[in-house]
Amino acid sequence: PVQILKQLIKMSRENYFGTELVMFSHISFLCVLPSSVPAPSTDLREIVFVIQSQSNSFHVRQAERRRADLLKQAHSLAEKPPVVLLSHTLSDHEGDWSILPLLPNLSYSFGKNSSWFVFLEEETHVKLTKLVEVLAKFNKKNEWFLGKPLHDEESTIIHHYAFAENPSIFKYPDFAAAWAVSTPLVVRLANKVKNEPLKSDFTIDLKHEVALYIWDNGNGPPLTAVPELCTEPEDSHETRHCATTLRTEPALCGEPVNKEDVFVAVKTCRKFHNKRVPVIKKTWEKDAFFLEYYSDYADASIPTINLGVPNTERGHCGKTFAILQRFVSGAVPETKWLLVVDDDTLISLSRLQGLLSCYDPSEPVCLGERYGYGLSQGGYSYITGGGGMVFSREAVVRLLDSGCKCYSNDAPDDMVLGMCLNALELPVTHSPLFHQARPEDYARDFLAHQVPISFHKHWNIDPVAVYNKWLKGDLQAKASDGLKTDAKTEL
Numbered sequence: 001p002v003q004i005l006k007q008l009i010k011m012s013r014e015n016y017f018g019t020e021l022v023m024f025s026h027i028s029f030l031c032v033l034p035s036s037v038p039a040p041s042t043d044l045r046e047i048v049f050v051i052q053s054q055s056n057s058f059h060v061r062q063a064e065r066r067r068a069d070l071l072k073q074a075h076s077l078a079e080k081p082p083v084v085l086l087s088h089t090l091s092d093h094e095g096d097w098s099i100l101p102l103l104p105n106l107s108y109s110f111g112k113n114s115s116w117f118v119f120l121e122e123e124t125h126v127k128l129t130k131l132v133e134v135l136a137k138f139n140k141k142n143e144w145f146l147g148k149p150l151h152d153e154e155s156t157i158i159h160h161y162a163f164a165e166n167p168s169i170f171k172y173p174d175f176a177a178a179w180a181v182s183t184p185l186v187v188r189l190a191n192k193v194k195n196e197p198l199k200s201d202f203t204i205d206l207k208h209e210v211a212l213y214i215w216d217n218g219n220g221p222p223l224t225a226v227p228e229l230c231t232e233p234e235d236s237h238e239t240r241h242c243a244t245t246l247r248t249e250p251a252l253c254g255e256p257v258n259k260e261d262v263f264v265a266v267k268t269c270r271k272f273h274n275k276r277v278p279v280i281k282k283t284w285e286k287d288a289f290f291l292e293y294y295s296d297y298a299d300a301s302i303p304t305i306n307l308g309v310p311n312t313e314r315g316h317c318g319k320t321f322a323i324l325q326r327f328v329s330g331a332v333p334e335t336k337w338l339l340v341v342d343d344d345t346l347i348s349l350s351r352l353q354g355l356l357s358c359y360d361p362s363e364p365v366c367l368g369e370r371y372g373y374g375l376s377q378g379g380y381s382y383i384t385g386g387g388g389m390v391f392s393r394e395a396v397v398r399l400l401d402s403g404c405k406c407y408s409n410d411a412p413d414d415m416v417l418g419m420c421l422n423a424l425e426l427p428v429t430h431s432p433l434f435h436q437a438r439p440e441d442y443a444r445d446f447l448a449h450q451v452p453i454s455f456h457k458h459w460n461i462d463p464v465a466v467y468n469k470w471l472k473g474d475l476q477a478k479a480s481d482g483l484k485t486d487a488k489t490e491l
Helices: 002-015 057-076 094-098 100-110 128-135 183-195 206-218 277-282 317-328 349-356 393-401 413-424 463-470
Strands: 047-051 083-086 116-120 124-126 145-147 179-182 229-233 244-246 262-267 290-295 304-306 337-342 345-347 366-368 370-373 380-383 389-392 454-456
Touching: 047 057, 047 100, 047 128, 057 083, 057 124, 057 128, 094 100, 094 206, 094 370, 094 380, 100 183, 116 124, 116 183, 179 183, 183 206, 262 317, 262 349, 277 463, 290 317, 317 337, 317 393, 317 413, 337 345, 337 349, 337 393, 345 463, 366 380, 370 413, 380 413, 389 393, 393 413
Parallel strands: 047 083, 047 116, 229 244, 262 290, 262 337, 290 304
Antiparallel strands: 116 179, 124 244, 145 179, 337 389, 345 454, 366 389, 370 380
16 A cells, blocks of 8 residues: 555656645545655756857857856756757758747757757846756646746737737747747647648747747647746846846947947938928937938928939838948948938937947848748748848948849838848848837837837827837836836847
8 A cells, every 4th residue: 555655646746746745535644745755856958958049240159158158057066068059050041040940950859868948048047956946847748838928918910910809818938038848849849840831921029929839729838937937137136036037237249339330221201201200300310420311302301312213102122222222332421330210210329339339340230120931931031121220331232242132112122131131141130129010019028128229100109209218318228117127238
């Protein structure tokens, strides 16, 4: 009987993640497990860390520092080191940043000897001992999807208005806090990716789309909230329980670039001269040293420049390529950087100057909010135009020298540029501080640990008020609607 009871206790521990007190309905006493029985544990070698890295030289350095920190912690614990991967090095496939195409490779290479895959960003600080304790609470033989949950307050265009009747019901992970997937789930998803082509053409908000794919209309696991996966600053008193945190200092790489090093090109048209242009003049125009408005009509009162390209209702590819040609033609002052924005883009130029201190203008840098098209079928990445597209002079020169051009004036300029960059094997560099939509289109907890650089669109908002709340000032972090007293700069 004692042996049977021990076996029952063992089975119960395996099924209920280390519960210390076990009650059986047919036994009239409580059985307390003896202290000599070890709690379930997770060996560091069972964890595969995947840093969601990028090929730009600044981001490679950031990811390498994160990897070195993880390995240093493992060494200090006298543990054999875990596997730490940089996602951008795992293959030559452009779509690897969208995670799902990576799964077959991860499953094949590490599925037999691992229990967990932990994904993290370059800025995510991991406390290894605490993370191991957290993962040990979950039965690694089951399918788990763990993270810090975000949710939408209202249905949003960036999520294709999903769950319109109750947007807050669906939870998706904040990548900045790290997120974990058990190996059984990775193996199943890898087989699904191999056998069933990914359906979505566009990759817009990756964290939401990964969660939707895993959930699979209720056929897969929903996100399990893990309080120890945090986005509070490292030095906050609220992080004692946290396995992950974010650093507090800005990742500035020197002094902000000079105003004189950035040329700003604003795309507009005659019908918006009196509606949208005044918003720019009331908000961020004063922070630009070199700025020109490009329109289909020359208006001396603004002033605007007519590039000789007819206005189109969409796409604006002809206008954007005319701007690129003008930038290198000698018609405007020679600067290291070109910023192209829409006339309804709200942006902090001072914060952009700080961010650009981390990038080398002698490299072909193309920076902004990254979207993807057809990534699972040999597609390409592109910078979505509304949040602002930043190019080094070297990038513009290479684009134009390649013969890249629009197939029509109303072709989507950002996507055509993405196709050209992909053909040239020039990387698109992502920053989550650029935003294609309005603040209300993003989860509040996601914005709470950012100091954003841009937002886009004037729909149903007061754009001047939005600018003053979210973008006014340089590197001083603001709490988001009072949700956080500690805000984090991710520059």
